[in-house]
Amino acid sequence: MGGIYLFSLSGIPVSVSLWYFVLIGYFAYGSGAARGLLWGLCVTVSILVHELGHAVVARHYRLSPQIMLHGWGGLCAHDRAERDRHDVFILAAGPVAGLVFGALLWIAREVIVAIDPTLLVATEPLRLTFFYMLYINLFWSLINLVPLWPLDGGQLFRIGMLKVFDSPARAERATHVVGLALGVAAIAIAQGVYGSVFLTILAAFITWENVQRMSSTSATGPIRRQSKFARSLLDDAEQALAGGDFREAARLCYQIRADTSVSGAGLDKMWAILAVALEAQGENDDAADYAQRAPPKLLDELRKKALPARGGG
Numbered sequence: 373m374g375g376i377y378l379f380s381l382s383g384i385p386v387s388v389s390l391w392y393f394v395l396i397g398y399f400a401y402g403s404g405a406a407r408g409l410l411w412g413l414c415v416t417v418s419i420l421v422h423e424l425g426h427a428v429v430a431r432h433y434r435l436s437p438q439i440m441l442h443g444w445g446g447l448c449a450h451d452r453a454e455r456d457r458h459d460v461f462i463l464a465a466g467p468v469a470g471l472v473f474g475a476l477l478w479i480a481r482e483v484i485v486a487i488d489p490t491l492l493v494a495t496e497p498l499r500l501t502f503f504y505m506l507y508i509n510l511f512w513s514l515i516n517l518v519p520l521w522p523l524d525g526g527q528l529f530r531i532g533m534l535k536v537f538d539s540p541a542r543a544e545r546a547t548h549v550v551g552l553a554l555g556v557a558a559i560a561i562a563q564g565v566y567g568s569v570f571l572t573i574l575a576a577f578i579t580w581e582n583v584q585r586m587s588s589t590s591a592t593g594p595i596r597r598q599s600k601f602a603r604s605l606l607d608d609a610e611q612a613l614a615g616g617d618f619r620e621a622a623r624l625c626y627q628i629r630a631d632t633s634v635s636g637a638g639l640d641k642m643w644a645i646l647a648v649a650l651e652a653q654g655e656n657d658d659a660a661d662y663a664q665r666a667p668p669k670l671l672d673e674l675r676k677k678a679l680p681a682r683g684g685g
Contacts, residue, residue: 375440384427384437386420391443398570410497414504418470419446421509422516425469426450429462444574454639456531463524463531467513474509477502520558521551521582548582555579602628606638609645614677621649644670648678 375387399415400408419441426448427437435450448466453459481502484491492499519529529550533543555578562571609624625646628638644666650659663671 375442378441381420381424381439382428382431384424384431384439386439387441389440389442392441395443407500410500411504414501414508415445416441418473418505418508418512421473422446422466422470422513423448425465425467426462429465433458433462435462444577456534460528460531463527466524467516470509470513470516474506474513477505477509481506518554519547519550520554520578521547521585522578526551545586548586551582552579552586555582602638606641606645609649610641610674610677613645613649613674616678618649618652618678621645622653625649639665640667640670644674647671648674651675652678 375389378386378388380386396409396412396416399412420439423439423446427439427450430437430448430450430453433453435453437448437450440447440449448462450462453462481492492502516523517525517528520526521530526547530543530547533546534540537543537546555575558575559572559579562568562575605624605628609621609628612618612621612624622645625642628642643662647659647663647666648671650656650662
């Protein structure tokens with residue numbers, strides 16, 4: 373992933389780009405050293421919480437996540453998810469983690485106020501820490517859900533557009549037309565309301581990325597469509613399984629895995645065929661791994677189909 377390795381959080385590696393230190397330096401320069409560094413610390417903790425939300429769900433799906441702190445904030449990189457709903461859960465987990473963390477901070481602040489109403493007023497660093505952390509984790513987590521590519525909300529919006537439109541090209545265009553409109557609005561707000569150079573540059577960068585994507589012929593994310601070729605291979609694999617040719621059934625499934633356009637339902641059947649075929653060949657460890665990914669009902673059906681060929685019943 374690049375960058376300088378820092379540490380691991382629950383087995384998830386975290387690294388930092390040199391540009392992140394430039395960002396922290398900008399905060400310190402613009403707000404004064406003490407407040408700027410405190411803001412930078414709050415931003416860093418909040419980014420880690422957000423990216424860890426993505427990473428924990430990605431790890432659940434065995435996608436080898438990695439976290440990077442960079443000049444624009446944070447990034448959680450991982451292997452490609454097998455299904456759209458996995459992408460949805462991974463994308464949503466970041467903002468949800470921030471909102472939950474913000475809610476816990478709000479409760480903690482209220483408890484402190486209830487115990488000693490003067491403590492936050494008298495202790496400026498503590499008061500600012502709560503203010504910064506609540507602002508970042510509550511307000512910016514909600515902003516992150518706006519359907520503006522490449523924010524998490526924009527990526528979720530794109531998945532929705534792929535369900536609405538038959539043509540992936542139309543879904544891509546709809547995603548980035550909306551992203552362009554919202555990006556222009558973000559520039560106006562960043563400059564007119566906040567007067568922030570950093571936010572204005574960030575909004576302009578996001579807007580320009582949407583402009584580029586509108587004229588690009590490449591997709592901005594995975595498009596999962598089940599091709600006729602994949603369906604044909606899947607039918608052949610099922611027939612081979614029922615006919616007792618377990619080695620051929622497994623070979624065809626491995627070939628299907630190389631076809632990135634297989635659908636979610638196709639993946640379910642592929643994992644089930646692989647599990648049953650490998651069970652029949654005595655490769656129990658791999659079979660158990662694939663069986664965990666397949667629907668139990670489908671597994672039972674295919675095992676019954678393969679049972680006569682295995683010498684049972």
